[in-house]
Amino acid sequence: MSASYPFGFLNEYAKKEVRRSTLKAVAIPGYQVPYSSREMPMGRGFGTGGLQLTLSLLGKGETLKVIDQGSDDSVNAVNLRSFIEMTCEGINTTTKTDEADFIQSRHRIPETALREDQLIVLQVPYPDPLVVVEPSEDKRKILHGEADYSRLLVKLYEDIVKFDEITISHRYPTRINGHYVIDPSPIPRWDVPKLNQSKALILLGAGREKKIYAVPPYTKAEPLAFEDVPFRVENFSDENGQRRSCQRCGCTSSFLDEFVDSKTGKKVYQCSDSDWCDAQGSASVAEGRTPGATDEYPPTNIEQVVVANG
Protein backbone atom coordinates (compact mmCIF):
# COMPACT_ATOMS: atom_id res chain seq x y z
CA MET A 1 0.00 0.00 0.00
CA SER A 2 2.59 2.51 1.15
CA ALA A 3 4.78 1.80 -1.85
CA SER A 4 2.15 3.09 -4.25
CA TYR A 5 1.91 6.54 -2.63
CA PRO A 6 4.62 9.13 -2.06
CA PHE A 7 5.27 10.11 1.58
CA GLY A 8 2.37 12.29 2.64
CA PHE A 9 0.12 11.15 -0.23
CA LEU A 10 0.51 14.46 -2.10
CA ASN A 11 3.25 14.81 -4.70
CA GLU A 12 6.22 17.03 -3.97
CA TYR A 13 4.92 19.96 -6.04
CA ALA A 14 1.63 19.99 -4.19
CA LYS A 15 3.38 19.89 -0.83
CA LYS A 16 5.76 22.64 -1.89
CA GLU A 17 2.85 24.85 -2.87
CA VAL A 18 1.10 24.31 0.48
CA ARG A 19 4.35 25.08 2.32
CA ARG A 20 4.85 28.28 0.35
CA SER A 21 1.29 29.37 1.06
CA THR A 22 1.85 28.52 4.71
CA LEU A 23 4.96 30.71 4.84
CA LYS A 24 3.01 33.56 3.31
CA ALA A 25 0.18 33.03 5.79
CA VAL A 26 2.61 33.18 8.70
CA ALA A 27 4.24 36.30 7.27
CA ILE A 28 0.90 38.11 6.99
CA PRO A 29 -0.94 37.11 10.17
CA GLY A 30 -4.62 36.49 9.55
CA TYR A 31 -4.49 36.98 5.78
CA GLN A 32 -6.26 34.25 3.81
CA VAL A 33 -3.75 32.90 1.32
CA PRO A 34 -5.38 31.14 -1.63
CA TYR A 35 -3.95 27.79 -2.69
CA SER A 36 -4.94 25.10 -5.12
CA SER A 37 -6.54 22.67 -2.71
CA ARG A 38 -6.00 19.21 -4.24
CA GLU A 39 -8.54 16.45 -4.60
CA MET A 40 -8.21 14.17 -1.59
CA PRO A 41 -9.62 10.68 -1.28
CA MET A 42 -12.38 12.04 0.93
CA GLY A 43 -15.10 14.61 0.45
CA ARG A 44 -14.33 18.30 0.78
CA GLY A 45 -15.72 19.47 4.07
CA PHE A 46 -14.29 16.47 5.91
CA GLY A 47 -11.12 18.26 6.93
CA THR A 48 -9.24 18.20 3.63
CA GLY A 49 -7.78 21.66 4.25
CA GLY A 50 -6.28 20.67 7.58
CA LEU A 51 -5.23 17.34 6.15
CA GLN A 52 -3.28 18.90 3.28
CA LEU A 53 -1.45 21.15 5.74
CA THR A 54 -0.62 18.17 7.92
CA LEU A 55 0.54 16.00 5.01
CA SER A 56 2.73 18.79 3.64
CA LEU A 57 4.33 19.79 6.94
CA LEU A 58 4.61 16.54 8.86
CA GLY A 59 8.03 14.85 8.78
CA LYS A 60 9.38 11.39 9.62
CA GLY A 61 9.89 10.77 13.31
CA GLU A 62 7.35 13.40 14.39
CA THR A 63 4.45 12.63 16.65
CA LEU A 64 0.93 13.46 15.57
CA LYS A 65 -2.31 13.87 17.49
CA VAL A 66 -5.65 14.13 15.68
CA ILE A 67 -8.69 15.50 17.47
CA ASP A 68 -12.34 15.82 16.47
CA GLN A 69 -14.40 18.02 18.80
CA GLY A 70 -11.93 17.37 21.61
CA SER A 71 -11.96 13.61 21.22
CA ASP A 72 -9.32 11.37 19.68
CA ASP A 73 -11.87 8.65 19.07
CA SER A 74 -14.50 10.50 17.07
CA VAL A 75 -15.06 9.29 13.56
CA ASN A 76 -13.36 12.20 11.74
CA ALA A 77 -10.27 11.95 13.94
CA VAL A 78 -10.02 8.18 13.59
CA ASN A 79 -10.33 8.27 9.82
CA LEU A 80 -7.89 11.12 9.31
CA ARG A 81 -5.38 9.52 11.68
CA SER A 82 -5.44 6.16 9.94
CA PHE A 83 -5.15 7.84 6.53
CA ILE A 84 -2.12 9.83 7.69
CA GLU A 85 -0.58 6.73 9.29
CA MET A 86 -1.10 4.86 6.05
CA THR A 87 0.47 7.51 3.83
CA CYS A 88 3.20 8.90 6.09
CA GLU A 89 5.51 6.05 6.94
CA GLY A 90 7.71 6.60 9.97
CA ILE A 91 5.52 9.02 11.95
CA ASN A 92 4.19 8.30 15.42
CA THR A 93 0.73 9.04 16.68
CA THR A 94 -0.43 9.79 20.17
CA THR A 95 -3.56 10.87 21.98
CA LYS A 96 -1.63 12.85 24.59
CA THR A 97 -1.37 16.58 23.94
CA ASP A 98 1.96 16.77 25.82
CA GLU A 99 3.62 14.19 23.61
CA ALA A 100 2.48 15.55 20.26
CA ASP A 101 4.69 17.68 18.02
CA PHE A 102 1.90 18.22 15.61
CA ILE A 103 -1.82 18.43 16.32
CA GLN A 104 -4.58 18.42 13.75
CA SER A 105 -7.89 19.40 15.25
CA ARG A 106 -11.49 19.84 14.30
CA HIS A 107 -13.32 22.55 16.28
CA ARG A 108 -11.30 22.51 19.52
CA ILE A 109 -7.96 23.68 20.87
CA PRO A 110 -6.69 21.34 23.61
CA GLU A 111 -7.15 22.45 27.22
CA THR A 112 -3.47 21.76 27.94
CA ALA A 113 -1.52 24.89 27.09
CA LEU A 114 0.53 24.31 23.95
CA ARG A 115 4.28 24.86 23.83
CA GLU A 116 6.57 26.71 21.45
CA ASP A 117 7.75 23.47 19.88
CA GLN A 118 4.21 22.39 19.03
CA LEU A 119 2.04 23.26 16.07
CA ILE A 120 -1.71 23.01 15.71
CA VAL A 121 -3.65 22.77 12.45
CA LEU A 122 -7.34 23.61 12.55
CA GLN A 123 -9.83 22.38 9.95
CA VAL A 124 -11.90 25.26 8.61
CA PRO A 125 -15.25 25.03 6.82
CA TYR A 126 -15.76 28.77 6.19
CA PRO A 127 -12.59 30.87 6.23
CA ASP A 128 -14.06 34.30 5.66
CA PRO A 129 -15.83 36.02 8.57
CA LEU A 130 -17.23 38.62 6.17
CA VAL A 131 -19.22 36.08 4.18
CA VAL A 132 -22.26 36.71 6.37
CA VAL A 133 -22.35 40.40 5.46
CA GLU A 134 -20.92 40.49 1.92
CA PRO A 135 -21.59 37.79 -0.66
CA SER A 136 -19.05 38.95 -3.25
CA GLU A 137 -15.52 37.69 -2.66
CA ASP A 138 -14.13 40.56 -4.72
CA LYS A 139 -15.69 43.10 -2.38
CA ARG A 140 -14.68 41.07 0.68
CA LYS A 141 -11.05 41.23 -0.40
CA ILE A 142 -11.28 45.01 -0.57
CA LEU A 143 -12.93 45.14 2.87
CA HIS A 144 -10.16 42.94 4.30
CA GLY A 145 -7.48 45.03 2.62
CA GLU A 146 -8.85 48.22 4.13
CA ALA A 147 -9.57 46.51 7.46
CA ASP A 148 -13.18 47.66 7.16
CA TYR A 149 -15.02 45.40 9.54
CA SER A 150 -17.78 47.86 10.47
CA ARG A 151 -20.43 45.59 8.99
CA LEU A 152 -19.38 42.74 11.26
CA LEU A 153 -19.51 45.09 14.21
CA VAL A 154 -23.00 46.17 13.15
CA LYS A 155 -23.98 42.51 13.39
CA LEU A 156 -22.69 42.43 16.95
CA TYR A 157 -24.55 45.68 17.64
CA GLU A 158 -27.80 44.19 16.34
CA ASP A 159 -27.24 41.11 18.49
CA ILE A 160 -26.92 43.21 21.62
CA VAL A 161 -29.99 45.24 20.68
CA LYS A 162 -32.08 42.12 20.10
CA PHE A 163 -30.75 39.74 22.74
CA ASP A 164 -28.78 41.93 25.17
CA GLU A 165 -25.63 39.99 24.39
CA ILE A 166 -23.51 38.78 21.50
CA THR A 167 -24.97 35.46 20.44
CA ILE A 168 -22.15 34.05 18.30
CA SER A 169 -21.38 30.68 19.90
CA HIS A 170 -18.56 29.52 17.66
CA ARG A 171 -16.56 30.90 14.72
CA TYR A 172 -16.15 34.10 16.72
CA PRO A 173 -14.58 36.81 14.49
CA THR A 174 -11.16 37.61 15.87
CA ARG A 175 -8.78 40.37 14.84
CA ILE A 176 -5.22 39.19 14.35
CA ASN A 177 -2.27 41.50 14.90
CA GLY A 178 -4.49 44.59 14.72
CA HIS A 179 -5.58 44.18 11.10
CA TYR A 180 -7.15 41.10 9.50
CA VAL A 181 -10.21 39.60 11.12
CA ILE A 182 -10.35 35.81 10.80
CA ASP A 183 -12.94 33.13 11.24
CA PRO A 184 -11.06 30.98 13.76
CA SER A 185 -12.91 27.83 12.55
CA PRO A 186 -15.85 26.57 14.62
CA ILE A 187 -13.96 26.52 17.91
CA PRO A 188 -16.16 27.54 20.86
CA ARG A 189 -15.72 30.98 22.37
CA TRP A 190 -13.90 29.19 25.18
CA ASP A 191 -10.94 28.55 22.89
CA VAL A 192 -10.70 32.02 21.37
CA PRO A 193 -8.51 33.52 24.16
CA LYS A 194 -6.04 30.67 23.51
CA LEU A 195 -5.27 32.23 20.14
CA ASN A 196 -3.93 35.36 21.79
CA GLN A 197 -0.13 35.32 22.26
CA SER A 198 -0.20 31.57 21.69
CA LYS A 199 3.16 29.90 22.14
CA ALA A 200 2.41 27.38 19.41
CA LEU A 201 1.99 28.23 15.75
CA ILE A 202 -1.69 27.97 14.77
CA LEU A 203 -2.43 27.15 11.13
CA LEU A 204 -5.91 27.11 9.63
CA GLY A 205 -6.72 25.30 6.42
CA ALA A 206 -9.94 25.37 4.39
CA GLY A 207 -10.02 22.65 1.74
CA ARG A 208 -13.29 23.43 0.02
CA GLU A 209 -12.71 27.20 0.08
CA LYS A 210 -9.01 26.79 -0.83
CA LYS A 211 -7.54 29.11 1.80
CA ILE A 212 -4.71 28.87 4.32
CA TYR A 213 -4.22 31.37 7.12
CA ALA A 214 -2.28 31.51 10.35
CA VAL A 215 -1.98 32.94 13.82
CA PRO A 216 1.79 32.99 14.35
CA PRO A 217 3.23 32.49 17.84
CA TYR A 218 3.08 35.46 20.21
CA THR A 219 0.64 37.37 18.03
CA LYS A 220 -2.20 39.51 19.30
CA ALA A 221 -5.65 37.97 18.71
CA GLU A 222 -8.59 40.05 19.88
CA PRO A 223 -12.19 38.89 19.52
CA LEU A 224 -14.35 41.70 18.12
CA ALA A 225 -16.37 43.36 20.86
CA PHE A 226 -17.40 46.73 22.21
CA GLU A 227 -15.49 48.68 24.82
CA ASP A 228 -18.38 48.42 27.27
CA VAL A 229 -19.71 45.01 26.14
CA PRO A 230 -16.60 42.87 26.34
CA PHE A 231 -16.10 39.42 24.89
CA ARG A 232 -17.20 36.59 27.18
CA VAL A 233 -16.54 32.88 27.07
CA GLU A 234 -19.17 30.24 27.80
CA ASN A 235 -20.53 30.23 31.32
CA PHE A 236 -20.80 26.77 32.87
CA SER A 237 -22.48 27.81 36.11
CA ASP A 238 -25.64 26.00 37.19
CA GLU A 239 -28.79 27.71 38.44
CA ASN A 240 -27.16 28.29 41.85
CA GLY A 241 -24.16 29.98 40.34
CA GLN A 242 -21.99 26.93 41.08
CA ARG A 243 -19.48 26.00 38.36
CA ARG A 244 -20.50 22.66 36.87
CA SER A 245 -17.90 19.93 37.00
CA CYS A 246 -17.10 17.06 34.67
CA GLN A 247 -19.02 13.99 35.85
CA ARG A 248 -16.11 11.79 34.84
CA CYS A 249 -13.00 13.54 36.20
CA GLY A 250 -14.48 16.29 38.34
CA CYS A 251 -12.64 19.06 36.57
CA THR A 252 -14.22 22.48 37.05
CA SER A 253 -12.04 24.46 34.69
CA SER A 254 -12.53 22.81 31.31
CA PHE A 255 -14.94 23.25 28.42
CA LEU A 256 -17.86 20.93 29.10
CA ASP A 257 -20.09 19.01 26.72
CA GLU A 258 -23.71 18.65 27.79
CA PHE A 259 -25.62 15.48 27.06
CA VAL A 260 -28.54 13.52 28.42
CA ASP A 261 -27.92 10.37 30.39
CA SER A 262 -29.99 7.71 28.62
CA LYS A 263 -30.75 5.87 31.89
CA THR A 264 -31.72 8.68 34.18
CA GLY A 265 -32.84 11.18 31.53
CA LYS A 266 -30.87 13.88 33.32
CA LYS A 267 -28.43 16.33 31.81
CA VAL A 268 -24.82 15.46 32.51
CA TYR A 269 -21.62 17.33 31.77
CA GLN A 270 -18.27 15.99 30.73
CA CYS A 271 -14.96 17.46 29.56
CA SER A 272 -14.97 17.95 25.81
CA ASP A 273 -11.20 17.33 25.67
CA SER A 274 -10.91 13.58 26.29
CA ASP A 275 -7.13 13.61 26.80
CA TRP A 276 -7.49 16.36 29.41
CA CYS A 277 -10.27 14.39 31.12
CA ASP A 278 -8.10 11.25 31.30
CA ALA A 279 -5.18 13.23 32.67
CA GLN A 280 -7.36 14.82 35.35
CA GLY A 281 -8.68 11.43 36.39
CA SER A 282 -5.24 9.88 36.69
CA ALA A 283 -3.87 12.95 38.46
CA SER A 284 -6.52 12.64 41.17
CA VAL A 285 -5.86 8.91 41.48
CA ALA A 286 -2.12 9.47 41.73
CA GLU A 287 -2.63 11.95 44.52
CA GLY A 288 -4.87 9.51 46.37
CA ARG A 289 -8.10 11.37 45.75
CA THR A 290 -11.25 9.94 44.33
CA PRO A 291 -12.06 10.89 40.77
CA GLY A 292 -15.08 13.12 40.67
CA ALA A 293 -14.08 15.29 43.59
CA THR A 294 -14.07 18.93 42.64
CA ASP A 295 -10.79 20.50 43.51
CA GLU A 296 -8.85 23.41 42.21
CA TYR A 297 -6.72 21.47 39.73
CA PRO A 298 -5.40 22.92 37.47
CA PRO A 299 -4.38 25.97 39.52
CA THR A 300 -5.23 28.53 36.87
CA ASN A 301 -8.89 29.32 36.86
CA ILE A 302 -9.64 30.20 33.26
CA GLU A 303 -13.37 30.55 33.64
CA GLN A 304 -14.81 33.85 32.44
CA VAL A 305 -11.70 34.94 30.65
CA VAL A 306 -12.35 38.45 29.49
CA VAL A 307 -10.20 39.87 26.77
CA ALA A 308 -10.48 43.59 26.70
CA ASN A 309 -10.89 45.15 23.30
CA GLY A 310 -7.98 47.49 22.90
Added chain:
Amino acid sequence: MDKVLGVKNLSKVYGPGCASCFELTGPEHDTNICPNCRSVVAAHDVSFDLYKGEILGIMGESGSGKSTAVKCLYFDHEPSSGRATFFDEGRQYDLFNLNAAQQRRLANHRFGMVYQNPHLGLNFDITAGGNIAERLLMSEVDNFSEIRGRATSLLSRTEVLPERMDELPKNFSGGMQQRVQIAKALVTNPPLLFLDEVTTGLDLSVQAAILDLIMEIQQEKDTAMIVVTHDLGVIRLLAGRTMVMKYGRVIESGLTDQILEDPQHAYTQRLVASAL
Protein backbone atom coordinates in the same frame (compact mmCIF):
# COMPACT_ATOMS: atom_id res chain seq x y z
CA MET B 1 -14.56 82.88 4.52
CA ASP B 2 -13.21 79.35 4.87
CA LYS B 3 -13.22 77.36 1.71
CA VAL B 4 -14.44 73.79 2.18
CA LEU B 5 -14.32 72.41 -1.32
CA GLY B 6 -12.74 73.54 -4.58
CA VAL B 7 -13.67 71.71 -7.77
CA LYS B 8 -11.82 72.34 -11.04
CA ASN B 9 -12.78 71.03 -14.49
CA LEU B 10 -14.50 67.90 -13.28
CA SER B 11 -15.49 65.58 -16.16
CA LYS B 12 -17.05 62.19 -16.36
CA VAL B 13 -17.40 60.25 -19.61
CA TYR B 14 -19.08 56.85 -19.81
CA GLY B 15 -17.72 54.85 -22.71
CA PRO B 16 -14.46 54.71 -24.66
CA GLY B 17 -14.22 58.47 -25.21
CA CYS B 18 -12.56 60.16 -28.20
CA ALA B 19 -10.84 63.43 -29.03
CA SER B 20 -13.99 65.13 -30.25
CA CYS B 21 -16.31 64.01 -27.43
CA PHE B 22 -16.34 67.41 -25.73
CA GLU B 23 -16.61 69.41 -28.96
CA LEU B 24 -19.59 67.52 -30.33
CA THR B 25 -21.71 67.40 -27.19
CA GLY B 26 -23.27 69.93 -24.87
CA PRO B 27 -26.29 72.22 -24.91
CA GLU B 28 -25.38 73.79 -28.27
CA HIS B 29 -25.46 70.35 -29.90
CA ASP B 30 -28.53 69.34 -27.92
CA THR B 31 -27.05 66.04 -26.83
CA ASN B 32 -24.59 64.51 -24.38
CA ILE B 33 -23.90 61.46 -26.56
CA CYS B 34 -20.81 61.83 -28.72
CA PRO B 35 -21.86 61.16 -32.37
CA ASN B 36 -18.37 59.91 -33.09
CA CYS B 37 -17.78 57.22 -30.45
CA ARG B 38 -21.21 57.00 -28.77
CA SER B 39 -19.73 57.81 -25.34
CA VAL B 40 -21.96 59.61 -22.88
CA VAL B 41 -20.48 62.84 -21.59
CA ALA B 42 -22.28 62.92 -18.25
CA ALA B 43 -20.44 65.95 -16.92
CA HIS B 44 -17.76 68.19 -18.38
CA ASP B 45 -15.75 71.10 -17.08
CA VAL B 46 -17.65 71.52 -13.83
CA SER B 47 -15.87 74.00 -11.57
CA PHE B 48 -17.01 75.64 -8.36
CA ASP B 49 -15.95 76.60 -4.87
CA LEU B 50 -17.90 75.93 -1.72
CA TYR B 51 -17.47 77.79 1.55
CA LYS B 52 -18.21 76.92 5.16
CA GLY B 53 -21.89 77.01 6.03
CA GLU B 54 -22.89 77.65 2.44
CA ILE B 55 -25.54 75.76 0.49
CA LEU B 56 -24.85 75.38 -3.22
CA GLY B 57 -27.76 74.28 -5.40
CA ILE B 58 -27.26 72.27 -8.57
CA MET B 59 -30.30 72.43 -10.79
CA GLY B 60 -31.10 70.86 -14.12
CA GLU B 61 -33.30 68.36 -15.91
CA SER B 62 -32.84 64.64 -15.46
CA GLY B 63 -29.73 63.40 -17.22
CA SER B 64 -28.04 66.78 -17.04
CA GLY B 65 -25.15 65.42 -14.95
CA LYS B 66 -25.96 66.99 -11.62
CA SER B 67 -26.05 63.72 -9.69
CA THR B 68 -22.97 62.46 -11.52
CA ALA B 69 -20.96 65.45 -10.34
CA VAL B 70 -21.97 64.87 -6.71
CA LYS B 71 -21.43 61.12 -6.87
CA CYS B 72 -17.91 61.70 -8.19
CA LEU B 73 -17.21 63.91 -5.19
CA TYR B 74 -18.55 61.26 -2.80
CA PHE B 75 -16.36 58.65 -4.56
CA ASP B 76 -19.34 56.63 -5.81
CA HIS B 77 -18.02 57.13 -9.34
CA GLU B 78 -14.52 57.77 -10.53
CA PRO B 79 -14.23 60.98 -12.58
CA SER B 80 -12.57 60.93 -16.00
CA SER B 81 -10.60 64.07 -15.28
CA GLY B 82 -10.53 67.11 -13.04
CA ARG B 83 -9.43 68.03 -9.57
CA ALA B 84 -11.23 68.49 -6.30
CA THR B 85 -9.62 69.79 -3.14
CA PHE B 86 -11.22 69.35 0.25
CA PHE B 87 -10.11 71.69 3.03
CA ASP B 88 -10.53 70.30 6.51
CA GLU B 89 -9.03 71.26 9.86
CA GLY B 90 -6.08 73.01 8.31
CA ARG B 91 -5.35 70.18 5.89
CA GLN B 92 -5.94 69.84 2.17
CA TYR B 93 -6.98 66.65 0.45
CA ASP B 94 -6.61 66.19 -3.28
CA LEU B 95 -9.72 64.01 -3.47
CA PHE B 96 -9.12 62.10 -6.69
CA ASN B 97 -5.50 61.29 -5.92
CA LEU B 98 -6.21 59.59 -2.61
CA ASN B 99 -6.15 55.81 -2.45
CA ALA B 100 -9.35 53.85 -1.91
CA ALA B 101 -8.84 53.50 1.84
CA GLN B 102 -8.22 57.23 2.30
CA GLN B 103 -11.26 58.04 0.15
CA ARG B 104 -13.43 55.69 2.17
CA ARG B 105 -12.12 57.22 5.37
CA LEU B 106 -12.98 60.73 4.23
CA ALA B 107 -16.40 59.66 2.99
CA ASN B 108 -17.13 57.99 6.32
CA HIS B 109 -15.73 60.61 8.65
CA ARG B 110 -16.01 63.97 6.97
CA PHE B 111 -18.70 63.68 4.28
CA GLY B 112 -22.35 62.87 4.51
CA MET B 113 -24.56 61.74 1.66
CA VAL B 114 -28.32 61.57 1.40
CA TYR B 115 -29.62 59.84 -1.72
CA GLN B 116 -32.98 60.28 -3.40
CA ASN B 117 -33.58 56.57 -3.02
CA PRO B 118 -33.20 55.43 0.62
CA HIS B 119 -32.24 51.97 -0.69
CA LEU B 120 -28.90 53.44 -1.78
CA GLY B 121 -28.11 55.10 1.52
CA LEU B 122 -29.55 52.60 4.00
CA ASN B 123 -29.07 48.91 4.54
CA PHE B 124 -32.62 47.57 4.69
CA ASP B 125 -31.58 44.32 6.37
CA ILE B 126 -30.48 46.03 9.56
CA THR B 127 -32.36 48.27 11.97
CA ALA B 128 -32.50 52.05 11.72
CA GLY B 129 -30.23 52.26 14.76
CA GLY B 130 -27.85 49.74 13.21
CA ASN B 131 -27.60 51.85 10.08
CA ILE B 132 -26.50 54.83 12.12
CA ALA B 133 -24.21 52.63 14.22
CA GLU B 134 -22.50 51.40 11.05
CA ARG B 135 -21.20 54.87 10.28
CA LEU B 136 -19.96 55.35 13.82
CA LEU B 137 -18.31 51.94 13.79
CA MET B 138 -16.55 52.89 10.58
CA SER B 139 -15.22 55.92 12.44
CA GLU B 140 -13.74 53.70 15.14
CA VAL B 141 -16.23 54.44 17.87
CA ASP B 142 -16.38 51.15 19.74
CA ASN B 143 -18.40 51.94 22.83
CA PHE B 144 -21.88 50.43 22.61
CA SER B 145 -23.66 52.88 24.91
CA GLU B 146 -22.04 55.86 23.20
CA ILE B 147 -23.20 54.58 19.80
CA ARG B 148 -26.66 53.99 21.21
CA GLY B 149 -26.77 57.45 22.75
CA ARG B 150 -25.64 59.26 19.63
CA ALA B 151 -28.03 57.32 17.42
CA THR B 152 -30.92 58.11 19.77
CA SER B 153 -30.18 61.81 19.91
CA LEU B 154 -29.73 62.05 16.13
CA LEU B 155 -33.00 60.23 15.50
CA SER B 156 -34.91 62.48 17.87
CA ARG B 157 -33.21 65.45 16.23
CA THR B 158 -34.52 64.29 12.84
CA GLU B 159 -37.91 63.54 14.42
CA VAL B 160 -37.89 59.78 14.12
CA LEU B 161 -39.35 58.33 17.32
CA PRO B 162 -36.43 56.79 19.27
CA GLU B 163 -38.78 53.95 20.23
CA ARG B 164 -38.68 52.86 16.61
CA MET B 165 -34.92 52.84 16.23
CA ASP B 166 -34.73 49.07 16.56
CA GLU B 167 -37.12 48.52 13.67
CA LEU B 168 -36.13 47.74 10.12
CA PRO B 169 -36.28 50.76 7.78
CA LYS B 170 -38.62 48.89 5.46
CA ASN B 171 -41.36 49.33 8.06
CA PHE B 172 -40.97 53.09 7.78
CA SER B 173 -42.70 55.55 5.48
CA GLY B 174 -40.67 57.20 2.73
CA GLY B 175 -40.31 60.41 4.71
CA MET B 176 -39.12 58.56 7.77
CA GLN B 177 -36.60 56.58 5.74
CA GLN B 178 -35.28 59.86 4.42
CA ARG B 179 -34.95 61.20 7.96
CA VAL B 180 -33.06 58.09 9.02
CA GLN B 181 -30.75 58.66 6.06
CA ILE B 182 -30.20 62.25 7.14
CA ALA B 183 -29.51 61.10 10.71
CA LYS B 184 -27.02 58.57 9.36
CA ALA B 185 -25.28 61.22 7.27
CA LEU B 186 -25.07 63.62 10.21
CA VAL B 187 -23.95 61.28 12.96
CA THR B 188 -20.23 61.92 12.46
CA ASN B 189 -20.78 65.71 12.39
CA PRO B 190 -19.47 66.08 8.83
CA PRO B 191 -18.42 69.54 7.61
CA LEU B 192 -19.70 68.69 4.12
CA LEU B 193 -23.04 67.18 3.19
CA PHE B 194 -24.30 66.06 -0.21
CA LEU B 195 -28.05 66.00 -0.72
CA ASP B 196 -29.16 64.30 -3.93
CA GLU B 197 -32.86 64.97 -4.64
CA VAL B 198 -33.76 64.43 -0.99
CA THR B 199 -37.35 65.58 -1.23
CA THR B 200 -38.27 64.20 -4.63
CA GLY B 201 -41.23 61.88 -4.45
CA LEU B 202 -42.31 62.87 -0.95
CA ASP B 203 -45.61 64.55 -0.20
CA LEU B 204 -45.61 68.30 0.32
CA SER B 205 -45.92 68.42 4.11
CA VAL B 206 -43.10 65.90 4.51
CA GLN B 207 -41.03 67.85 2.00
CA ALA B 208 -41.49 71.00 4.04
CA ALA B 209 -40.52 69.25 7.26
CA ILE B 210 -37.35 67.83 5.73
CA LEU B 211 -36.37 71.14 4.19
CA ASP B 212 -36.91 72.81 7.58
CA LEU B 213 -34.68 70.18 9.14
CA ILE B 214 -31.93 70.76 6.59
CA MET B 215 -32.01 74.51 7.17
CA GLU B 216 -31.91 74.09 10.92
CA ILE B 217 -28.93 71.78 10.66
CA GLN B 218 -27.13 74.19 8.39
CA GLN B 219 -27.63 77.01 10.90
CA GLU B 220 -26.78 74.91 13.95
CA LYS B 221 -23.64 73.25 12.69
CA ASP B 222 -22.54 75.53 9.87
CA THR B 223 -22.39 72.53 7.55
CA ALA B 224 -21.54 73.20 3.92
CA MET B 225 -24.00 71.48 1.60
CA ILE B 226 -24.46 70.71 -2.06
CA VAL B 227 -28.12 70.29 -2.90
CA VAL B 228 -28.95 68.56 -6.16
CA THR B 229 -32.53 68.97 -7.29
CA HIS B 230 -34.76 69.76 -10.22
CA ASP B 231 -37.24 71.45 -7.91
CA LEU B 232 -37.05 75.25 -8.16
CA GLY B 233 -38.82 75.60 -4.81
CA VAL B 234 -36.10 73.70 -3.02
CA ILE B 235 -33.42 75.79 -4.71
CA ARG B 236 -35.19 79.03 -3.81
CA LEU B 237 -35.59 77.99 -0.19
CA LEU B 238 -32.20 76.46 0.52
CA ALA B 239 -29.48 77.55 -1.84
CA GLY B 240 -27.52 80.77 -1.63
CA ARG B 241 -25.79 80.10 -4.90
CA THR B 242 -26.95 77.97 -7.78
CA MET B 243 -25.52 76.26 -10.84
CA VAL B 244 -27.74 75.26 -13.74
CA MET B 245 -26.64 72.21 -15.73
CA LYS B 246 -27.68 70.90 -19.11
CA TYR B 247 -26.20 68.03 -21.11
CA GLY B 248 -23.34 67.74 -18.68
CA ARG B 249 -22.32 71.41 -18.82
CA VAL B 250 -22.79 74.24 -16.37
CA ILE B 251 -24.73 76.77 -18.43
CA GLU B 252 -25.30 79.36 -15.78
CA SER B 253 -24.20 79.99 -12.24
CA GLY B 254 -24.53 82.75 -9.69
CA LEU B 255 -26.63 83.93 -6.78
CA THR B 256 -29.89 82.05 -6.57
CA ASP B 257 -32.03 85.20 -6.54
CA GLN B 258 -30.27 86.48 -9.61
CA ILE B 259 -30.75 83.26 -11.53
CA LEU B 260 -34.38 82.90 -10.63
CA GLU B 261 -35.27 86.56 -11.16
CA ASP B 262 -33.09 87.30 -14.17
CA PRO B 263 -32.12 84.11 -15.97
CA GLN B 264 -29.67 84.65 -18.82
CA HIS B 265 -29.54 81.33 -20.62
CA ALA B 266 -32.50 80.34 -22.76
CA TYR B 267 -32.85 77.01 -20.97
CA THR B 268 -32.87 78.63 -17.54
CA GLN B 269 -35.43 81.15 -18.75
CA ARG B 270 -37.66 78.32 -19.92
CA LEU B 271 -37.11 76.44 -16.65
CA VAL B 272 -38.02 79.44 -14.52
CA ALA B 273 -40.97 80.35 -16.69
CA SER B 274 -42.36 76.83 -16.55
CA ALA B 275 -42.33 76.75 -12.75
CA LEU B 276 -45.77 76.91 -11.29
